[in-house]
Amino acid sequence: MEKILVCIKRVVDYNIKIRIKPDESGVITEGVKMSINPFDEIALEAALRIKESGNAKEVIIVSIGPDDCQQQLRTGLAMGADRAILIQHDHIIEPLKVAKLLHKIVEQESPGLILLGKQAIDDDCNQTGQMLAELCSYPQATFASELTVNENSLEVIREVDQGLERLEIDLPAIVTTDLRLNEPRYVKLPDIMKAKKKPMDIMDSNDFGISLEPSLKVISVTPPPPRESGIMLDGVDQLFIALKDKGLINE
Amino acid sequence: MSNAMKIMVMAEHEDGFITSATRKTVNCASQISSEVDLLILGNNTDLEKQAIQIDSISNVLVVQDETFNQQLSAIMAPIVSDLSNGYDCLLLPSTTFGRDLTPRIAVLKDVCQITDIMEVLSPRVFKRPIYAGNAIETIEVPDGQMIVATVRPASFKEVGVSNQASLSVLEMPNIDLPNHTRFLGISSEKTERPDLQVASIVISGGRGVGSAENFEILYQLADKLGASVGASRAAVDAGYVANDMQVGQTGKIISPDLYFAFGISGAIQHIAGIKDSGTIVAVNKDPDAPIFEIADIGIVADLFEFIPEFLAKLD
Numbered sequence A: 001m002e003k004i005l006v007c008i009k010r011v012v013d014y015n016i017k018i019r020i021k022p023d024e025s026g027v028i029t030e031g032v033k034m035s036i037n038p039f040d041e042i043a044l045e046a047a048l049r050i051k052e053s054g055n056a057k058e059v060i061i062v063s064i065g066p067d068d069c070q071q072q073l074r075t076g077l078a079m080g081a082d083r084a085i086l087i088q089h090d091h092i093i094e095p096l097k098v099a100k101l102l103h104k105i106v107e108q109e110s111p112g113l114i115l116l117g118k119q120a121i122d123d124d125c126n127q128t129g130q131m132l133a134e135l136c137s138y139p140q141a142t143f144a145s146e147l148t149v150n151e152n153s154l155e156v157i158r159e160v161d162q163g164l165e166r167l168e169i170d171l172p173a174i175v176t177t178d179l180r181l182n183e184p185r186y187v188k189l190p191d192i193m194k195a196k197k198k199p200m201d202i203m204d205s206n207d208f209g210i211s212l213e214p215s216l217k218v219i220s221v222t223p224p225p226p227r228e229s230g231i232m233l234d235g236v237d238q239l240f241i242a243l244k245d246k247g248l249i250n251e
Numbered sequence B: 001m002s003n004a005m006k007i008m009v010m011a012e013h014e015d016g017f018i019t020s021a022t023r024k025t026v027n028c029a030s031q032i033s034s035e036v037d038l039l040i041l042g043n044n045t046d047l048e049k050q051a052i053q054i055d056s057i058s059n060v061l062v063v064q065d066e067t068f069n070q071q072l073s074a075i076m077a078p079i080v081s082d083l084s085n086g087y088d089c090l091l092l093p094s095t096t097f098g099r100d101l102t103p104r105i106a107v108l109k110d111v112c113q114i115t116d117i118m119e120v121l122s123p124r125v126f127k128r129p130i131y132a133g134n135a136i137e138t139i140e141v142p143d144g145q146m147i148v149a150t151v152r153p154a155s156f157k158e159v160g161v162s163n164q165a166s167l168s169v170l171e172m173p174n175i176d177l178p179n180h181t182r183f184l185g186i187s188s189e190k191t192e193r194p195d196l197q198v199a200s201i202v203i204s205g206g207r208g209v210g211s212a213e214n215f216e217i218l219y220q221l222a223d224k225l226g227a228s229v230g231a232s233r234a235a236v237d238a239g240y241v242a243n244d245m246q247v248g249q250t251g252k253i254i255s256p257d258l259y260f261a262f263g264i265s266g267a268i269q270h271i272a273g274i275k276d277s278g279t280i281v282a283v284n285k286d287p288d289a290p291i292f293e294i295a296d297i298g299i300v301a302d303l304f305e306f307i308p309e310f311l312a313k314l315d
């Protein structure tokens, strides 16, 4: 195939313990370490490996969000993507609208394969890839943990609740990636330097003629109810008594 | 005031059985409205016999066709979209089945989807977890907009099966179906132990268990207690156990009455999968392991000493 498109979301780094805004309007992201959504990083790694094995010529990355997303796109370019597209959008945007914008990019670029993470670790929605697939009328393979590229199709192993499912899908297709697909490479300093020269197209989300106003109303974002604090016990005997008292095991 | 909302729940079935996640989804639906229909796309008349017994269901709608021997989302989405015309709300369980399928239907309905409803505050206001459950979003669907959502099974109990709902057998809708997706097979580790998502006791092991062979003592303990066995991502990645045993943000979200974590450090992504458990027992040799911050009962011990003693005690 000529091109692979990889969609990348900027999220709070997975190691950060999030804090909620006092007015309950959301999660604090100012001054917090931001990264590529880990699942998207795996998607990009998968794309790069397909290119390196000679099965694709170009890897394009696209992100939708504020100007700061350029940082994550530069990281993606340093990993090895050939060029980047940023669709600038400064407000909250729902997966359906993201998918509609991505659909426009798919129409422009006609990639043979589109890779996305199975979910973003901030909103945990798990929607965008499937939505894009339906908008494009393409097949999908979600939760992929193994990928084999054939001439006009892909064979994908999917991690589903029942075990491992094998699907064959015709290209062009959409694949969303799970954790065990690969381990993304580390970027090296020279690659970061080189990435600065790679092309980055910057577009405005308002220029696509799609209504991006949220359709659902977020009333509040609050901390989860705390679990009652626990006790420390010493050894099997004490545990046995505690569990019997709670009626959790019987003898 | 308009009439009660009409809800369609799409059933998930496996090996000829309607899943417990489906009955949990029906429970969520019944908290939104009293008019709940259940849709089955299958190829097995036994499914409809099970379906009409599910409490809170008014009508069971069924399409029997060999197309549904494989549950492929790209094929089912246009059918469900068509059959759910006239409904105000469509709910699916937030299992890999529902997560794969629902967004495609949402596109055909041109509505934004809600993932993982964990609580119904009013017929149009729901709570859902974000950031691996470290924050809870309260979200409202404006009047007039169809609700398309997945329901987090760990947050709802299953409804009973003492009903006698009416049954409508529907024709396969006349829609051009895609042929770009082929099912090649599924492999699952067969086990006699209860399913992770329904078991009342779950015994999980992490990297601290050290090897696939060492998991044997966890299986022994599980069998003594009638429990299911789960694992952390590190244990799955290291090849100690199969992927379908992973518990956490990106594995299974479970809510047993009793959860044991052996040799699991307590990363937020793991905790996300066990937060709804009744009692969490953690055994770890590191007194500073973060798992002790959320465990109801913590024990600092070497699991290789602790479990054999526990087994002896249960004899």
Ligand SMILES: Cc1cc2nc3c(=O)[nH]c(=O)nc-3n(C[C@H](O)[C@H](O)[C@H](O)COP(=O)(O)OP(=O)(O)OC[C@H]3O[C@@H](n4cnc5c(N)ncnc54)[C@H](O)[C@@H]3O)c2cc1C
Pocket (backbone or CB within 6 Å): A014, A038, A039, A121, A179, B205, B206, B207, B208, B209, B231, B232, B233, B234, B235, B246, B247, B248, B249, B250, B251, B252, B262, B263, B264, B265, B266, B267, B268, B269, B270, B273, B283, B284, B285, B286, B289, B301, B302, B303, B304
């Ligand atoms: C995007 C993303 C998603 C993720 N999703 C998940 C998920 O769904 N589920 C999940 O589990 N993880 C998930 N993770 C991984 C998670 O961050 C942790 O890396 C993982 O949970 C660690 O597993 P562990 O606790 O088994 O291993 P470790 O963190 O290595 O902990 C091992 C523990 O075993 C203890 N130990 C060692 N030997 C013994 C002994 N003999 N007796 C008693 N205790 C012992 C140690 O003290 C230590 O606390 C995800 C990560 C990312 C980035």
